[in-house]
Amino acid sequence: MTSPDSIDQLIQKSISLKAFNTFRFDYEAEYFAIADNLDSLRALLLWGKENDQIVTVIGSGSNLLISGHVSGLVIINRLMGINADTSNSENVTLRVAAGEEWHKLVEYTVYQNWYGIENLALIPGTAGAAPVQNIGAYGVEVKDVLSKVQVIDKQTADVFWIPAEDCGFAYRNSHFKGKWKDNLIITAIELKLKKQAELELSYGGLHSQLKGEATLKSVFELVCEVRESKLPSPAKIANAGSFFKNPIVSQEKHTSLKEQFPELVSFAHGEQYKLAAGWLIDQAGWKGKEYLGVGVYPKQALVLVNYSESSANALLALEEKVKHAVFEKYGVELEREPVELPIPSLRQGD
Ligand SMILES: Cc1cc2nc3c(=O)[nH]c(=O)nc-3n(C[C@H](O)[C@H](O)[C@H](O)COP(=O)(O)OP(=O)(O)OC[C@H]3O[C@@H](n4cnc5c(N)ncnc54)[C@H](O)[C@@H]3O)c2cc1C
Structure with missing residues (x-):
C-alpha cells in the first residue's frame, strides 16, 4: 500500500506538461504524479477526492490539445505488464496494462505471429488510451479485437472489468x-x-502496394512504411495526428456534393458517407500553409503541426480558419479529433 507520506512524495506542484503532450504546448499541471502501479494510482485518486481536486489522466499525450494550465492533479499513466494466454488453439488472449506503449505491443504481437492489430502499427500512445477513441487505421479498429477493458472508478477507486x-x-x-x-x-x-492467418488489405491501397507475399510481417512493415512517408513523427515535428475527424454526411448531402465536386473523396459508411477531411482541407487551399508558427502539414492536410509555439493560441486560430474555409466551400462542419484540456467538467465532486 502507498502510505500518506509516500503519496506526498509522489505528487509534485506546478510541473510543465510540455514533455507530456506531442503538440509540446507549455502549460503547467497544478499537481502532477506518475502512476506505475495500481496501488499508487488508487492512492492518488483517494488523495484527489480528499483534497477536492480534479483528476486528469494522460497517457502519451498524442491525442491532446492542451490550451491552458490544468488545475487539479494530472496523473501520467505508466502501468506496465503484458500477459499472454496461448492455451487456446485458435486465439491468444492478451492482457495489457494501460501504460504499455501501443506500437511496441503491435510489434510484439507481429513477432509472435499473432494476427489482429498489425494494421494499427505506428499509432503513437498507450494501450490504455486505445479504447478511448477506438483507435483505427487501414480498415481495423481496436474494438475489432478488444474483449474487455479494466477500469478504476475515480471516486471509489474500485477496479472492475x-x-x-x-x-x-x-x-x-x-x-x-x-x-x-x-x-x-x-x-x-x-x-x-x-x-x-487473417489479414485486412482492402483499405488505403495496402493490397496494391504490397510488393511480395501478403504475410503478417509484410503487412506490418508496409503500414509502418506508408505511415512514415505521410505522417510527421511527433519526435521531429510537434503534432497530434489527424486534427479533424472525417465528417459523416447523409446520402442526400453526399449526392449534392458529388454533383458539385465530382472529384470528392468519400467512402460508404453504413447508410451514410464518410468524407476525406484531408481532401476537403486541401481543396479549400490550406494544405501546407503556415500560420504564426503553426501550420497544415504539407504531406497530409488532416494533420496540424506546431513548428515553434509554446501556447495553443495560434493553433486554435488556425483551426477556426480551416473550419471556416471548409464550411464556406462545402457546407460541411469539421469536428476536432484531439481532446482539449483543461476540461472544466472534470472537477471532482461537482
Ligand atoms: C502522428 C500521429 C498519428 C496518429 N495516428 C492515429 C491513427 O491512425 N488512428 C487513431 O485512431 N489515432 C491516431 N493518432 C492519435 C493517438 O495516437 C491515439 O488517439 C492514441 O490512442 C492516444 O494515446 P495517448 O496515450 O497518447 O492518449 P492521450 O493523448 O494521453 O489521451 C487522450 C485522451 O484519452 C484520455 N486517456 C488517456 N489514457 C487514459 C486511460 N488510461 N483511461 C482513460 N482515459 C485515458 C485522456 O484523458 C485524453 O482525454 C495519431 C497521433 C499522432 C501524433
Missing part, C-alpha cells in the same frame, strides 16, 4: 470519451488475437 460490447464504440468514439470520461480510468485491456 467492462465487456467491450458495453463501451459504446463508434468511429473515433466510445463512452470513455463521453459519459464515462469524468469517472473511469482504464487500467488494462484484454485483446483476442488470432493464431491463424
Whole structure:
C-alpha cells in the first residue's frame, strides 16, 4: 500500500506538461504524479477526492490539445505488464496494462505471429488510451479485437472489468470519451488475437502496394512504411495526428456534393458517407500553409503541426480558419479529433 507520506512524495506542484503532450504546448499541471502501479494510482485518486481536486489522466499525450494550465492533479499513466494466454488453439488472449506503449505491443504481437492489430502499427500512445477513441487505421479498429477493458472508478477507486460490447464504440468514439470520461480510468485491456492467418488489405491501397507475399510481417512493415512517408513523427515535428475527424454526411448531402465536386473523396459508411477531411482541407487551399508558427502539414492536410509555439493560441486560430474555409466551400462542419484540456467538467465532486 502507498502510505500518506509516500503519496506526498509522489505528487509534485506546478510541473510543465510540455514533455507530456506531442503538440509540446507549455502549460503547467497544478499537481502532477506518475502512476506505475495500481496501488499508487488508487492512492492518488483517494488523495484527489480528499483534497477536492480534479483528476486528469494522460497517457502519451498524442491525442491532446492542451490550451491552458490544468488545475487539479494530472496523473501520467505508466502501468506496465503484458500477459499472454496461448492455451487456446485458435486465439491468444492478451492482457495489457494501460501504460504499455501501443506500437511496441503491435510489434510484439507481429513477432509472435499473432494476427489482429498489425494494421494499427505506428499509432503513437498507450494501450490504455486505445479504447478511448477506438483507435483505427487501414480498415481495423481496436474494438475489432478488444474483449474487455479494466477500469478504476475515480471516486471509489474500485477496479472492475467492462465487456467491450458495453463501451459504446463508434468511429473515433466510445463512452470513455463521453459519459464515462469524468469517472473511469482504464487500467488494462484484454485483446483476442488470432493464431491463424487473417489479414485486412482492402483499405488505403495496402493490397496494391504490397510488393511480395501478403504475410503478417509484410503487412506490418508496409503500414509502418506508408505511415512514415505521410505522417510527421511527433519526435521531429510537434503534432497530434489527424486534427479533424472525417465528417459523416447523409446520402442526400453526399449526392449534392458529388454533383458539385465530382472529384470528392468519400467512402460508404453504413447508410451514410464518410468524407476525406484531408481532401476537403486541401481543396479549400490550406494544405501546407503556415500560420504564426503553426501550420497544415504539407504531406497530409488532416494533420496540424506546431513548428515553434509554446501556447495553443495560434493553433486554435488556425483551426477556426480551416473550419471556416471548409464550411464556406462545402457546407460541411469539421469536428476536432484531439481532446482539449483543461476540461472544466472534470472537477471532482461537482
Ligand atoms: C502522428 C500521429 C498519428 C496518429 N495516428 C492515429 C491513427 O491512425 N488512428 C487513431 O485512431 N489515432 C491516431 N493518432 C492519435 C493517438 O495516437 C491515439 O488517439 C492514441 O490512442 C492516444 O494515446 P495517448 O496515450 O497518447 O492518449 P492521450 O493523448 O494521453 O489521451 C487522450 C485522451 O484519452 C484520455 N486517456 C488517456 N489514457 C487514459 C486511460 N488510461 N483511461 C482513460 N482515459 C485515458 C485522456 O484523458 C485524453 O482525454 C495519431 C497521433 C499522432 C501524433
